[in-house]
Amino acid sequence: MKKRGLFISFEGIDGAGKSTHLGALARAFEAQGRVVTLTREPGGTPLAEKLRAIILNDTIDSLTEVMLVFAARREHLQQLIEPALARGEVVISDRFTDATFAYQGSGRGYDWQTLLYLERLVQTVQGLEGDFVRQPDLTLWFELDPEIAAQRLAGARVPDKFESQSAAFFDRVSHGYAQRLQADPGRFARIAADNPRETVWLSVLQAVQQKGWLV
Numbered sequence: 001m002k003k004r005g006l007f008i009s010f011e012g013i014d015g016a017g018k019s020t021h022l023g024a025l026a027r028a029f030e031a032q033g034r035v036v037t038l039t040r041e042p043g044g045t046p047l048a049e050k051l052r053a054i055i056l057n058d059t060i061d062s063l064t065e066v067m068l069v070f071a072a073r074r075e076h077l078q079q080l081i082e083p084a085l086a087r088g089e090v091v092i093s094d095r096f097t098d099a100t101f102a103y104q105g106s107g108r109g110y111d112w113q114t115l116l117y118l119e120r121l122v123q124t125v126q127g128l129e130g131d132f133v134r135q136p137d138l139t140l141w142f143e144l145d146p147e148i149a150a151q152r153l154a155g156a157r158v159p160d161k162f163e164s165q166s167a168a169f170f171d172r173v174s175h176g177y178a179q180r181l182q183a184d185p186g187r188f189a190r191i192a193a194d195n196p197r198e199t200v201w202l203s204v205l206q207a208v209q210q211k212g213w214l215v
């Protein structure tokens with residue numbers, strides 16, 4: 001029998017340690033017979049990757065940035081995420097829509113109500129029982145003090161437009177994530193990302209096991 005598709009997103013400020021565990025989670029699902037689509041936002045399709053390059057590198061006004069992020073998301077959902085979920089795959093995405101609320105909403109101060117409107121518009125998809133707003137089944141929020149994240153990133157790579165923002169910006173981004181969690185607590189698992197890598201990995205695994213998706 002075909003398994004139900006699962007959608008898992010990884011969220012947190014830059015340098016929180018998300019990418020370190022994405023591949024391991026994919027392998028854990030594959031070891032239990034699941035097909036995994038590993039993807040990221042902005043990005044995930046050729047067009048969305050082109051938009052990613054602009055979003056991460058060009059200086060653009062805040063409304064333009066919001067529109068590009070949501071355009072990339074619509075393309076990503078329609079071309080990659082929805083078809084993979086329909087095939088019963090596990091979709092693991094390095095960031096999804098919570099990042100827009102955290103970065104563009106709280107970080108940049110863009111109007112939250114407009115983001116809610118665009119979220120509904122862009123993420124409305126057709127299901128067997130009618131239209132609904134697609135959200136991840138589980139969001140792993142890697143919580144880390146911005147100062148520690150900055151130390152981890154220092155020297156690791158050339159910072160992009162977002163990675164070179166101040167600690168105050170990332171404090172606001174963290175508050176944005178906290179606000180999203182408060183609005184939909186059942187979807188989130190908090191991951192204490194200040195722990196050593198092995199401990200963080202066990203927290204990731206435990207959050208997924210608690211859902212009954214891995215044994």
Ligand SMILES: Nc1ncnc2c1ncn2[C@@H]1O[C@H](COP(=O)(O)OP(=O)(O)OP(=O)(O)O)[C@@H](O)[C@H]1O
Pocket residue numbers: 012013014015016017018019020021152153156163193194195196197198200
């Ligand atoms: N638990 C940890 N303790 C110490 N260092 C870590 C830990 N987890 C990851 N790192 C290191 O911190 C840096 C950032 O990690 P990673 O790239 O996984 O973060 P990220 O959340 O994916 O960042 P970004 O969102 O900017 O892509 C890397 O150099 C990584 O090796």
Ligand SMILES: Cc1cn([C@H]2C[C@H](O)[C@@H](COP(=O)(O)O)O2)c(=O)[nH]c1=O
Pocket residue numbers: 014040041042056069094095096097099100101103104162163
């Ligand atoms: C989805 C999304 C992402 N961003 C920002 C957050 C990060 O700084 C970059 C992506 O880089 P990463 O190394 O892949 O984490 O983009 C954003 O501002 N808004 C969004 O919706």
